Amino acid sequence: MKLLIVDDSSIMRRTIEKNLGDYDLEIVGMASNGKEALEMVKDTMPDVITLDITMPQMDGITCLESIMQIHPEAKVMIITALSDKLTGLQALDKGARGFMYKPVNPDDLTKAFDKLLNRNAN
Amino acid sequence: MQTNKEEFEATCNLFIKSVENYFKHLTDIDSEMSVPYLKDKEGLILKDITGMIGISGNRKGFVYISADRGMYKDLINIFIGLDDPADEDILDMAGEISNVVAGNVRANLGANFMISVPVVFEGMPNQLRLPQDLSIYIIPIKWNGHEAFVVVGLE
Amino acid sequence: MRNRLHDLSIRRKFAVVLVPLVLTILVFDYFQIRDSFLDYKDSTRLNKAIIVGIEINHVVHEIQKERGITSGYLSAKGESFAQELMAQRERTDSTLQVFYREVNDPRLDDVMQIHGKDIEDLKTYFNRLSQIRSQVDDLTLTPNRAIEYFSDINGAALNTVNDLINETRDKTLAQQVHAIIYFLKSKERTSIERAMGTQVFAVKRMDNDMYNTYSSLVSAQESYLDAFLTITNEESREYFERIVKGPDVDEARRLQQVLLTNRSFDEDPSHFYNVLTGKINSLKMVEDFMSDRIHNYTETVAASANREFVLFVVIDLVVAIITFLLVGSIVRNIVSNVNILEAFTKKIAAGDLSDEVHVSARDELGHYADTFNVMVEEINKSHAELKKERDQAEYLYENIYKQSEVVFENVHQGIFLLDKDFKISNLYSRAMEDIFEQKKIGGENFGNFMRPHIIPRDLEALEMFMKHLFNKDMDEEVVNQLNPVEQVKIFTEADGIVNTKYIRVSFTRIERNGEIQSIMATISDETESVLLQQHLEEAEEKKKRETEQVLSILKIDPAVLQGFLHNSKKIIKGISERYEANKGRDLKELMNFTFETIHNLKGNAMVIGLDLMREKFHLIEESIAEFKEKDVAGKDFLTILYEIDEANKILEDMEEMLHKVASVYKNLPSEGQLVTNIMLLDTLEKGLEKMSKELDKPVSLTFKNEKNLVIPDNLINPFKDVMIQLMRNSLSHGIESANVRVALDKMVKGNIIVSVDRTDQNEMIISYCDDGKGLDIEEIATKAVEREIITEASLEDMSDEEIARLIFNNGFSTAGKADDYSGRGQGMSLVKTIIEENGGAFDINFVPGQFFEMNMRLPLLANQNEPIEAAS
Secondary structure (H helix, E strand, O other): OEEEOOOOOOOHHHHHHHHHOOOEEEEEEEHHHHHHHHHHHHHHOOOEEEEEEOOOOHHHEEEEEHHHHOOOOOOOEEEEEOOHHHHHHHHHHOOOEEEEOOOOOOOHHHHHHHHHHHHHHO | OOHHHHHHHHHHHHHHHHHHHHHHHHHOOOOEEOOOOOOOEEEHHOOOOOEEEEEEEEEEEEEEEEOHHHHHHHHHHHHHHHOOOOOHHHHHHHHHHHHHHHHHHHOOOOOOOOOOOOEEEEEEEOOOOOOOOOOOOEEEEEEEEEEEEEEEEEE | HHHHHHHHHHHHHHHHHHHHHHHHHHHHHHHHHHHHHHHHHHHHHHHHHHHHHHHHHHHHHHHHHHHHHHHHHOOOOOOOOOOHHHHHHHHHHHHHHHHHHHHHOOHHHHHHHHHHHHHHHHHHHHHHHHHHHHHHHHOOOOOHHEEEEEEEHHHHHHHHHHHOOOOOOOOOHHHHHHHHHHHHHHHHHHHHHHHHHHHHHHHHOOOOOOOHHHHHHHHHHHHHHHHHHHHHHHHHHHHHHHHHOEEEEHHHHHHHHHHHHHOOOOOOOHHHHHHHHHHHHHHHHHHHHHHHHHHHHHHHHHHHHHHHHHHHHHHHHHHHHHHHHHHHHHHHHHHOOOOOHHHHHHHHHHOOOOOOEEEEEEOOHHHHHHHHEEEEEEHHHHHHHHHHHOOOOOHHHHHHHHHHHHHHOOOOOOOOOOOOEEEEEEEEEEEHHHOOOOOOOOOOHHHHOOOOOHHHHHHHHHHHHHHHHHOOOOOOHHOOOOOOOOEEEEEEEEEEEEEEEEEEEEEEEEEEEEEEEEEEEEEEEEEOOOOHHHHHHHHHHHHHHHHHHHHHHHHHHHHHHHHHHHHHHHHHHHHHHHHHOOOOOOHHHHHHHHHHHHHHHHHHHHOOOOOOHHHHHHHHHHHHHHHHOOOOOOOOHHHHHHHHHHHHHHHHHHHHHHHHHHHHOOOOOOOOOHHHHHHHHHHHHHHHHEEEEEOOEEEEEEEEOOEEOOOOOHHHHHHHHHHHHHHHHHHHHHOOHHOOOOHHHOOOOOEEEEEEEEEOOOOEEEEEOOOOOOOHHHHHHHHHHHOOOOHHHHHHOOOHHHHHHHHHHOOOOOOOOOOOOOOOOOOOHHHHHHHHHHOOEEEEEEEEEOEEEEEEEEOOOOHHOOOOOOOO
């Protein structure tokens, strides 16, 4: 399966990359802002996307909306430090299937991927 | 409702725990809080790179998370195995810690607290816009041979 | 009325709903059935009428023949046709006999009821036959007259036929009836032609009158035939064309031409009669054919109408039976389910929670029963929870277990279920009403319910959140991370008072067969009652501390106090500096250092008699002592540091207070009353500062006390109240906003000067002055009239001074709108009241644009002969 990581923090991007667990996920791209992310979604049509909400240029919610238009089957997981509930709920509304707060550790990530991928496999 | 003292301690502890949790959770290396002290506005000295989190609502104030480059470099090394990260990466790392800490604290504070999106700056700014009559608490936290400051100023 | 409806039993309610419905159906069906029945009746009657008509037509046919023969007989003056005439009269009479028999048939009663009179009339026409015949036998009639007589009878007969059959609601039938009537009329004209022609050929001449009659007869004959051919159906037309042709028809046409040319009349009258009779017989065949068709058609219509009628009656009966069976069954089912629920409710009310209710129906009652079960299940869970938590509340628990109501009355949490439409279940715990200070919560949409209690952003989030809660594709844990009301501040209103509360709401999905059936919500009120208590205590504590501070200050030599405060602050700073420099050295030793330093400070405070600080340092000492006993950690110093900082703040406050006292009193008085004086000034200063900030008008307060006076206790409160009202007034109306002041070349910051003095008459003089815009006499006059304090007329005689004093009138306010500081129409009148209550007097003075001043004189009490003067 193809994975796209979207986070403005390179540290975070690489942390996710390092902690994918046993999932057979091939990283097809890493984007640091919404615009970049959209280009990559168009080019690679990833199966799974991790998405930060607070990003420069285009925020995560706007980005998510556009992603869903281009590629509605993508399973998007929001990973954010932003604790504003409304924004999180808006993300679910726009089609996000997973949600987790930063900081994330390997265990959290594995669990979240479990949920994201199993639930959608049904 | 807590007394002022309890509320102050609870707020400080939220930040301290959040920072300690960050280290513990992500690096598996424990951190330790050293003896805190007071500074006035003029005597405040920060470390190399600082993330500033503003607090508004019932009580106004700020929290800084400040540390030297060395510490951020170590964190980057542990996360992604990069030995000599670029300056950009280091700033990024500092921003990420403040973001996560602010986000966590926001989730745990009551509705009366509003927490701003952190701003990251290098060194000591020429003029810090701080409210008068504010006691500034410096809380040093030691991790992996480095010292980070959690600086708390609450009305 | 409505209540009476509501009180009916379910069975009756159904009846109320169904009876009008069934009645309506029955009325409709009645009309439908009646229509069918009428159709049937019409058709049978028409059928019978047609039989009568056919009989009349037979008679007409025979009379037509008799007419022809009679005409011939008369024309020949009785010399020929005599035999034929006799035979024809016999045939005519026998068809007449058949007709009479027919109309007397009792089966034709219904036809006779309607057409009886027509038939009776027709009979009188028929009776004329015998008279006509005797005249014919006497040869006293001309042929034309005879034809006329016979034609009259036939005309009447055909009209009767017309009346008989010309009434039907069936369009097809009506058309055929008209066709046959036209046909009969044409045939009658043909028959008359036969009579006339026979006569003409017999006498071998035709006069003009006769020719005209004949030619109009032929044209009438043709037009009736045309009309018949136009409206009749295909079948009859074909039959007509097939039958009415051949040598007779052709010969008839030729003879007609002979007559119409009106020249030679050499033809044999018998030949003409026979040819025409041949044609008429073929016409008769067509007539019979058509009569038959119509007769059959009416029979078919009658039969189908009859079938329809029977069908409707049967369907109605079946529907009625099914309806009553179904309604009966549904009512029985509902009543029995309601009874089950009722019994179960009673059982729960009686305390038995061991069972579930089973209602097999999948309707609202079924769902209600399910909700009930879930509730009971949750109640049972709560029971278990409570048992664990409260061992000592065994007795209460027993009680709860006996009565489910008691649980919902006593559970501290608000508990309820949300259905898919986010509606709050009708069953909810009593705590809900307490938390939200609202009754009748059940059935309302939870979002709507929360709308007045939370901020719009949280509400928006809540509505979104509930939607995702019910989305089974979303993981419950993931959704619950985003619960926007997990911890939320709510505003509740009771009797106009808005309360702020902190509640925690948690949601749990209740799933059944893989579907989310409902959501259980639990609300706990985290606003401890302690909240208010502690606020009060804090305020009390602060006030006490401030009073103590002043008291302490007054007791101690200012120089000594100054020295102590300065020194203590320096030492405290030293502690923090020592902490900073510590860098990982022995924490235990650092703690000891702190203890010793604080201990020394406590000693210093004790030496100079500053109890307040001694106590504070003592508290810090105790905190440190606690930590000293265990392993010291960096974190422990945070508490100590906070307390030290607090002590430092008190020291700073005291320095400020010391400064303030020194500025008002040249010599520090040692009287206890001074405390209240200092506190009073402090209150006024703080109050002014607050108002100044809120109205955004910078202003300072200067207090002048040249004679070192002390305001006696009994005047403290009046003084404070008057000053606060005056300051409010100055800020609202007197002192201009900063930019106006700049434009007027005034100092940006307004100034209020309060001074106290005394007279020799044992009076205290208080003077208040602001440097605002003074009073606006015109505005005051306008307002006073508007407020109906005075009439416009009385204004004329008033001096400016008198008008200015109107501001002290009850109900006067010059502010455009009411706010916290002015405009309730009582500010200045309150000032007046207070002064007068204390036996004082006042005057005012102002210069527009410059200042407003008020001088008050308040008498001192007898035992206050001398205002208390500070000891020097």
